[in-house]
Amino acid sequence: MSQSNIINTLSEAIKYLARRPEYLLLFAVVVLFSLYPRTLPEISIIFFAIIVVIFIVVQAERGNREISQVQKSILEIKENILLSKRLSQENGITNIYSNRKEFYAKMIEDLRRRFQEKKKLKIQIIGISLRDFFVQDHRIKYELLMKLIEDCLEGNLLTIQALVLNTSNSEQADIRVRSDCGLGGGRSALFEDLKAVSDYYYTFCNQKWRKENLIEIKTYKASASCFMLVFNDEYVVVEQYHSGGFGGQIPVIQYSLQSATGNKFSEHFDFLWNDDSTETIQPNKPTAPKQH
Structure with a gap:
């Protein structure tokens, strides 16, 4: 044991004994009894033995403190997990995806399952342009998802209701364009995307799906x-x-439709869909918001 280790151990021991006066008194009695009358070699041996005992006691105490701290941390983690689960259950949260692409992977599994089971389903979507679903350049990125959607449509297993932003005389569209241009330093793709959505609806998708x-x-x-x-x-x-x-x-949060929160979101869609301000997307080219 080096001199610095001995000094550190003695320091720890003194701090420990200072917190336990009964041990400090016992230590003093043992030291006095052990040192008198003794020769110098005997005193050295006894002193070294006392240091060893003190070292063992201090290390045990330190270990107990570390174990206690770990146990406390584990308990806090468990409490946080339980709290998160409780809050999630209360709010109907059933999953959280790191981004939309991760959710699309889950949606592929669900569509494939429904297609194999030949069960009908409805998908309702709200977005700015929903270009992932209706603009060809973006659909290519999610080719498998789009293929499953079209297979379900062709098999008369799926209905889709989609709400997108109206760019015709819309202040909201102009605000969006200013945001895109100001932050990106270029021309907004909003108008082109929504024109492509209209083209998909009236030109590229199977007209039977639209008519029915x-x-x-x-x-x-x-x-x-x-x-x-x-x-x-x-x-x-x-x-x-x-x-x-x-x-x-941005992370995507999934709610059960059996929960109050999930039902509120569903009702939100139904309200917008049935509102008088909404209208079927027009085949003619809408008025483009001004670019900045």
């Missing part, structure tokens, strides 16, 4: 505050929108 109302796209003048998708009677997912190019990168 298997797919409906409406516009509304209020800008969506979030991306929201209601998956039949199972769940609703919500992704908060942010200006600044974070689309698709």
